[in-house]
Amino acid sequence: MGVPVRRFDAVIVGxxxxxxxxxxxxxxxxxxxxxxxxxxxxxxxxxxxQGGISASLGNVQEDxxxxxxxxxxxxxxxxxxxxxIEYMCRKAPEAVIELEHFGMPFDRLENGKIYQxxxxxxxxxxxxxxxxxxxAAADRTGHAMLHTLYQRNVRANTQFFVEWMALDLIxxxxxxxxxxxxxxxxxxxIYIFHAKAVLFATGGAGRIYSASTNAFINTGDGLGxxxxxxxxxxxxxxxxxxxxxxxxxxxxxxxxxxxxxxILLNADGERFMERYAPNLKDLAPRDFxxxxxxxxxxxxxxxxxxxxxxxxxxxxxxPDIINQRLPGIREIAIKFAGVDPIKxxxxxxxxxxxxxxxxxxxxxxxxxxxxxxxxxxxxxxxxAAGECACASVHGANRLGTNSxxxxxxxxxxxxxxxxxxxxxxxxxWKPLPADAAGPSLARIARLDNQTGGEDVAEVxxxxxxxxxSRAGVFRNxxxxxxxxxxxxxxxxxxxxTQIKDKSKVFNTARTEALxxxxxxxxxxxxxxAADGRKESRGAHAHDDFPHRDDENWMKHSLFFGEGRRxxxxxxxxxxxxxxxxxxxxxxx
Amino acid sequence: xxxxxxVEMKRMRWRSRRGLLELDLVLERFLARRFDTLTGDQLLAYxxxxxxxxxxxxEVVNGKVDLDAPELMEIVDMLRAI
Ligand SMILES: Cc1cc2nc3c(=O)[nH]c(=O)nc-3n(C[C@H](O)[C@H](O)[C@H](O)COP(=O)(O)OP(=O)(O)OC[C@H]3O[C@@H](n4cnc5c(N)ncnc54)[C@H](O)[C@@H]3O)c2cc1C
Numbered sequence: 075m076g077v078p079v080r081r082f083d084a085v086i087v088g089x090x091x092x093x094x095x096x097x098x099x100x101x102x103x104x105x106x107x108x109x110x111x112x113x114x115x116x117x118x119x120x121x122x123x124q125g126g127i128s129a130s131l132g133n134v135q136e137d138x139x140x141x142x143x144x145x146x147x148x149x150x151x152x153x154x155x156x157x158x159i160e161y162m163c164r165k166a167p168e169a170v171i172e173l174e175h176f177g178m179p180f181d182r183l184e185n186g187k188i189y190q191x192x193x194x195x196x197x198x199x200x201x202x203x204x205x206x207x208x209x210a211a212a213d214r215t216g217h218a219m220l221h222t223l224y225q226r227n228v229r230a231n232t233q234f235f236v237e238w239m240a241l242d243l244i245x246x247x248x249x250x251x252x253x254x255x256x257x258x259x260x261x262x263x264i265y266i267f268h269a270k271a272v273l274f275a276t277g278g279a280g281r282i283y284s285a286s287t288n289a290f291i292n293t294g295d296g297l298g299x300x301x302x303x304x305x306x307x308x309x310x311x312x313x314x315x316x317x318x319x320x321x322x323x324x325x326x327x328x329x330x331x332x333x334x335x336x337i338l339l340n341a342d343g344e345r346f347m348e349r350y351a352p353n354l355k356d357l358a359p360r361d362f363x364x365x366x367x368x369x370x371x372x373x374x375x376x377x378x379x380x381x382x383x384x385x386x387x388x389x390x391x392x393p394d395i396i397n398q399r400l401p402g403i404r405e406i407a408i409k410f411a412g413v414d415p416i417k418x419x420x421x422x423x424x425x426x427x428x429x430x431x432x433x434x435x436x437x438x439x440x441x442x443x444x445x446x447x448x449x450x451x452x453x454x455x456x457x458a459a460g461e462c463a464c465a466s467v468h469g470a471n472r473l474g475t476n477s478x479x480x481x482x483x484x485x486x487x488x489x490x491x492x493x494x495x496x497x498x499x500x501x502x503w504k505p506l507p508a509d510a511a512g513p514s515l516a517r518i519a520r521l522d523n524q525t526g527g528e529d530v531a532e533v534x535x536x537x538x539x540x541x542x543s544r545a546g547v548f549r550n551x552x553x554x555x556x557x558x559x560x561x562x563x564x565x566x567x568x569x570x571t572q573i574k575d576k577s578k579v580f581n582t583a584r585t586e587a588l589x590x591x592x593x594x595x596x597x598x599x600x601x602x603a604a605d606g607r608k609e610s611r612g613a614h615a616h617d618d619f620p621h622r623d624d625e626n627w628m629k630h631s632l633f634f635g636e637g638r639r640x641x642x643x644x645x646x647x648x649x650x651x652x653x654x655x656x657x658x659x660x661x662x
Numbered sequence: 663x664x665x666x667x668x669v670e671m672k673r674m675r676w677r678s679r680r681g682l683l684e685l686d687l688v689l690e691r692f693l694a695r696r697f698d699t700l701t702g703d704q705l706l707a708y709x710x711x712x713x714x715x716x717x718x719x720x721e722v723v724n725g726k727v728d729l730d731a732p733e734l735m736e737i738v739d740m741l742r743a744i
Binding site: 120121214221237287289323326402405406581582585 | 680
C-alpha cells in the first residue's frame with residue numbers, strides 16, 4: 075500500500091512562535107515551505123505567554139546586552155552555552171524592533187518608545203540592581219506575537235497544514251533527515267512529507283508532571299520523535315517550576331504580579347523572600363523562589379488546612395494597578411483559586427512550567443549529536459528551535475521572558491541556516507528510504523489491533539504521578555532511583571495502551587495515545603538524567619549533593635533511548651566576541 | 663441529543679484543545695458533562711465560540727467580557743457555571 079508523498083524544500087513541524095518565525099524566513103526567501111500544526115497556529119501554546127519578551131533596549135533605564143548576557147549566564151547556573159547566550163542577547167534588541175516593525179502592538183511610553191517592565195533576574199551592572207527589560211503587549215504578548223507572525227506568513231505564502239500531527243522523523247541510511255510522516259486528523263490518513271530540511275518547533279512537554287502550567291497540547295512530540303529516530307535529548311533533568319501556579323489547578327499567575335509589587339507570605343504573614351534573597355527578594359530567579367517556597371512548606375510554615383501552599387498578596391497595589399497593569403489576573407484568581415485578589419491573597423505552589431532541555435542544537439539551530447569523537451556533529455537536514463530545542467541558552471534555569479526571545483532569535487537563525495543548507499548543499503532531494511512510513515504505520519496498526527490493554531488516561535496519570543513525586547523541586551538519590559524503576563514500569567504499560575474508538579476521522583483518543591508515546595519517552599529521559607546528575611545546579615536541587623560541582627558536573631547530559639543510557643558533553647565556555655563569564659556562586 | 667453531523671462533533675472535541683490551560687480545564691469539564699446532551703442550536707453556538715481567539719474566549723468564559731450575541735449566551739452561561 076503506497077503512502078502519499080508531498081514534497082517541500084522545508085518542512086516545519088510546529089506553528090508556535092519558533093515555527094512561525096523560521097517559516098517566515100524560509101518563505102520570504104522563496105523556498106517552498108510547509109508548516110504542520112496539531113492546532114490552528116494562533117492557538118499554539120505561545121498564546122499563553124503574558125509576561126513579555128526581554129531585550130536590552132534601555133528605554134526606561136540604562137541597559138546593555140552584556141548585562142543581559144551576564145544575567146542569562148548566571149540564571150543558567152553556568153550550564154548555558156556562552157556562545158549561544160551571547161548570540162541571543164546581542165540579537166535581542168534587533169529582534170524586538172523587528173517584531174515592532176511587523177506590527178506587534180507593544181505597550182508604549184509617553185515618548186512613543188516600547189515600555190519595559192521589571193522581571194525576575196533582570197539586572198544592571200552584572201547583578202547589582204534590578205532593571206526594566208521586559209517588553210510586553212499588555213498581558214497578551216504571546217498572542218500578539220503569534221498573530222503578527224501568522225499574518226506575515228500568510229502574506230509570504232507559507233503553506234499551512236492545520237490539524238496535522240507529525241508522527242515520526244524519517245532518517246536515511248546516512249543518518250540524514252529527509253522528512254517526516256504525518257497524520258491528517260480530518261481523514262485519519264498518513265502522509266510522507268519529503269523535505270530537504272526539517273525543523274522541529276513542537277514546544278514543551280510540561281504535561282509529564284501532574285502540576286503543570288502547560289496546556290494539554292504540550293506533549294513534547296518533537297522530543298519523542300527524536301528519541302525514536304535514535305537522537306539524544308540534552309539536559310532533560312532541568313525543568314523549571316514556576317513559583318506561582320494556583321494551588322490545585324496549575325494555572326499560572328504571571329511573575330509580572332511580583333514585578334508590579336506583589337509579595338509572597340508564609341503562614342506567619344512573613345515576607346520570607348527577604349530572608350532568602352535580601353537584594354532581589356520576591357524577584358529573585360524562579361528556581362530560587364520555588365525552592366524557598368518549598369522550604370517554607372517543608373519547615374511547617376505553609377498555609378491552608380494542609381499547610382501546603384504559600385500566599386501571593388497584591389491587594390496593597392490597589393484595584394487600579396491590578397486592573398490596568400495586570401488585567402486578567404483578577405478573573406483567573408476568582409475562577410481558579412476562588413479568591414478576589416483585590417481583597418485576599420492567592421494560594422500558590424511551585425508548578426512545572428518550562429523545559430530547559432530538549433533536542434541538542436547549536437546557535438545556528440542545527441541539531442547536533444556525538445559522532446566519531448566530535449560531541450557536536452551536525453545531523454544533516456535537521457533543525458530545531460524554541461522550547462523543544464536545547465541551544466543551550468537556558469542551561470539549568472531559564473530567566474523569565476527569555477523564552478519568547480529564544481523563539482524569534484533562534485527561529486530566525488535556524489531559518490537562515492536552513493536556507494544556506496538547502497541552497498548551498500541540497501540541489502535535489504535525497505531519496506526516501508524504503509518503507510519510510512513503516513514505523514508510523516506499525517504504531518497505528520498496533521493501536522488499532524490492541525486487545526486487553528490499558529486505558530490511555532490511566533497510564534498517563536501514573537506517569538504524571540511518578541514524575542511529580544520523583545523529579546519535583548526537591549530531589550534525593552533514593553527517591554530518584556525509585557523513580558527510574560517506576561517509570562520503566564509505566565513505559566512498559568504504555569506499550570499496550572488500548573483505545574475504544576477505532577474510527578479514522580478526528581479520533582482524539584488515538585491522538586492522545588500517540589501523544590502518550592511521546593510523553594513517556596520524555597518522562598523516562600527526565601528521570602534517568604535526574605538520577606544521573608550528582609550535584610545541585612539551577613532547577614536540579616539534589617538533597618544528597620546540595621552544592622554545584624563545576625569540576626565534575628559543568629557538562630551537558632545526553633540521554634539516548636536505546637539502552638536508556640547517558641553521555642555527557644562539555645559546556646561551551648567561549649562566547650563569540652566577548653570574554654568568558656567564569657562561574658560564581660549564585661546569590662541574590 | 664441532536665442529529666448534528668457526528669464528524670463535526672468529533673472535530674469540535676479536538677478544537678476544544680486550546681493554547682491556554684485555563685480554557686482546557688473549563689472545556690474538558692464541559693465536554694465531559696454537557697457536550698453530548700446539547701441540542702443542534704447549542705452545538706452551533708459552541709462551534710461559533712470555538713472560533714474565538716483563546717485570549718478573547720477566556721475573557722468571555724471568565725465573565726470579564728460579554729458577547730453582543732444573545733444566541734451564544736446560553737452556552738457562555740454553561741461555561742461560566744462550570
Ligand atoms: C502560562 C505560560 C506563560 C508563559 N509566559 C512567558 C513569557 O511571558 N515570556 C516568555 O518568554 N516565555 C513565557 N512562557 C514560555 C513560552 O511561552 C514558551 O516556551 C514558548 O511559547 C514555546 O514556543 P514554541 O514556539 O517553542 O512552541 P509552542 O508555542 O508550544 O508551539 C508548538 C507548536 O507545535 C505544534 N505541534 C506540536 N506537536 C506537533 C506534532 N506532532 N505535529 C504537528 N504539530 C505539532 C503545535 O500545534 C504548536 O503549533 C510561558 C509559558 C507558559 C506555560
